[in-house]
Amino acid sequence: MEYIAIQRNARISPRKARLSAELIRGKRVEDALNILGFGLQRGCPMLRKVLESAVANAADQGGVDPMDLVVSEARVNGGFIIKRFRPQARGRAHARQKRCSHIHVSVTKAEAAPKKAKTKAAKAAKTAPKSEKVK
Numbered sequence: 001m002e003y004i005a006i007q008r009n010a011r012i013s014p015r016k017a018r019l020s021a022e023l024i025r026g027k028r029v030e031d032a033l034n035i036l037g038f039g040l041q042r043g044c045p046m047l048r049k050v051l052e053s054a055v056a057n058a059a060d061q062g063g064v065d066p067m068d069l070v071v072s073e074a075r076v077n078g079g080f081i082i083k084r085f086r087p088q089a090r091g092r093a094h095a096r097q098k099r100c101s102h103i104h105v106s107v108t109k110a111e112a113a114p115k116k117a118k119t120k121a122a123k124a125a126k127t128a129p130k131s132e133k134v135k
Contacts, residue, residue, distance in 0.1 A: 001062055002072060004106040005054035010046050012077045014101040017043035021074040021103070029055055029069040029107060044087040047074070050105045064109055 010017065024032035029051070036048035051071065058064045079100035085093040129135035 003058035015097040017076040049085040071106040
């Protein structure tokens with residue numbers, strides 16, 4: 001099952017927050033929290049809070065151990081834009097756009113990776129005598 005946490009209208013531009021989201025996508029929760037804890041990007045503390053909330057949702061709703069979770073989705077969408085004006089030369093005013101973002105993080109329980117079946121060529125190469133070279 002997927003457990004989701006969303007922070008809406010975070011006062012950070014989506015472009016900056018996506019840099020942090022890319023770091024944790026597909027990682028184990030323990031590793032992702034360490035990456036965000038030591039990350040120097042501006043979005044790391046915000047993303048860490050949302051990830052901790054998703055883990056708490058999983059523990060509360062599903063009774064899942066946090067060490068068994070994987071970040072299945074980490075995305076940042078644009079929110080509303082705060083429009084402000086700054087004075088410029090010759091009595092003009094230029095618009096400044098202060099962007100906000102919606103941060104979505106979802107975690108799922110990690111599945112054990114199935115063992116891959118060896119191919120016939122790999123088995124033949126392994127069992128072939130070392131003195132003979134295959135052409």
